[in-house]
Amino acid sequence: MTEVSKTQRPFCALAGAVLSSFLLAAGLSACAPTVAPPPPVSQPAPPPVVTPPVVAPSTPVEPADTDIRVGLLLPLSGPQASLGRSMLQAAEMGLFDVGGDDFKLVVRDSATSGGPAAAAREVLSDKADIVLGPLFGAELKQAAAPVTAARVPMVSFSNDSSQAQSGVYILGVTPESQIARVVGYAARQGVKRFAIMTPNSTYGRLVLATYQEQVVKAGGTIAQVTFYDPKSPDLTVPVREMADAYKRSGFDALMIPEGGQKLRAFAAMLPAFELPTGLVRLLGTSQWQDPSVAAEPALVGGWFAAPAPERFQSFAQRYASLYGSQPDPRAGIVYDAVTLAVALAQSKEGGDFSSARMTDPSGFAGVTGVFRLNADGKAERGLAIMEVAPGTFTVKDPAPATFAAVIN
Structure with a gap:
């Protein structure tokens, strides 16, 4: 017979006891009612992964140039x-x-x-x-x-x-606008016969053409036209010619579109050649608006057009x-x-x-x-009529303030 040692027996007894307990538990479990296991607890879905868009670097916007x-x-x-x-x-x-x-x-x-x-x-x-x-x-x-x-x-x-x-x-301020203004004003004051002494130059011929046009427009007549050489120092020839024309047929006004020293020389010679500046109205342009002009006695009473x-x-x-x-x-x-x-x-x-x-x-x-x-x-202007007085100028007819009325 195979002998079991002392150490083997307690192990066999324990194994039998454990086995008996297992079978008993199994039998009890077989008689217990069947219970469904609890449903699994649902977990929230993870949020979707959003990939940020790729943004290109912005280009600075230049402000609009409104100057x-x-x-x-x-x-x-x-x-x-x-x-x-x-x-x-x-x-x-x-x-x-x-x-x-x-x-x-x-x-x-x-x-x-x-x-x-x-x-x-x-x-x-x-x-x-x-x-x-x-x-x-x-x-x-x-x-x-x-x-x-x-x-x-x-x-x-x-x-x-x-x-x-x-x-x-x-x-x-064009010569044309000045001449139109002063001729129109003179005509309204009763001037009928107009004469002109003008340089033989592009400027002089322009002045003459405008003067003739404006005189006819105002209902007047051109009584005498005398040219002079603007480079000649001798002014006696044109002054004598103009004085002779006055003695022959007379005129009411004489335009001298000159300025400065030459204008003063012309004016001073007129009475010496028996052309009475007190009876003949002298007419000019804005070149007359010079303090030295007002110092010439023969020019006193003369009219010219200029800005207000x-x-x-x-x-x-x-x-x-x-x-x-x-x-x-x-x-x-x-x-x-x-x-x-x-x-x-x-x-x-x-x-x-x-x-x-x-x-x-x-x-x-x-x-x-x-x-x-x-x-x-071309431009239209509202000009004043200025009159030469001893040592100064006075406003004879004010410049219009608007174009509501016709400017002469």
Whole structure:
């Protein structure tokens, strides 16, 4: 027989006991009722993974350029540099008085080696909305070509109306406007027979043509025309010819479109040749508006047309207080051109420099009086009639304040 050692028996007894317990538990479990297990607890679904979009780096947006740019052509070098700088000061006055921060003057020298045309091209390359200047008719002829080709309006300070065209406006006080005003006024005062002593030059012939036209328009007649050589120092020949014509048939008024020393010399010689300046009304242009003219006794009682003096005097006082000198009469025209450009710029957002706006029949008012631009480039002006008095000038007939009535 196989003997079991002492260590084996306790293990067999324990194994039997464990087995009996297992069977008993199994039997009890078989008799217990069947219970369904609890449902599984649902867990919330994880949120979806969102991939952020790829954003390209932003490009800075430049602010829109809303500045109004005004080209200004003036002679800032050469023999007319002093005059050009004076005109520039007048332009700056206009800008400071009425211009806003969005209004820019683009200034170029019309006397550079490239000339007025090159200066005009430079302001156009700077995107000028309108071009002001140049000062002289000879410069205007050159500068106008690139400006009109670019379809940009131009307002010149010249008084040479022969350079006027559509889109190129002449803002200077032209001889034609002065002669029309003074002839019309003289005719209304009873003057019927008109004479003229004029230089044999382009200017003189222009004055004569306008004078003849306006005399006929006013219902008068031309009694005598005398030319003189503007370069000749001898003035006795034309004065004698005019005096002889007066003795033959007489006339009521004599136009002398001259100024300065030559005008004073002519006037002083007339009584010496028995042409009575007290009976014959002397007529002139704005060249007469010179203090030295009022010192000549033979010119006392003479009439000429010029911009309203009260407006210009106020401007001249402010100019002198700023710059320490009296302005040239043309400075008022430059000032008016700048304030005109500002008015056009403020008409609507971005400005309105269209032909329709620039030729508004109501016109504009400036330190040189009221004016309006016509579609042909010429300007109409409201001028005053001035009379020469001893040592001064007086207003004989005020300049109109509006264009509501016909200006003569």
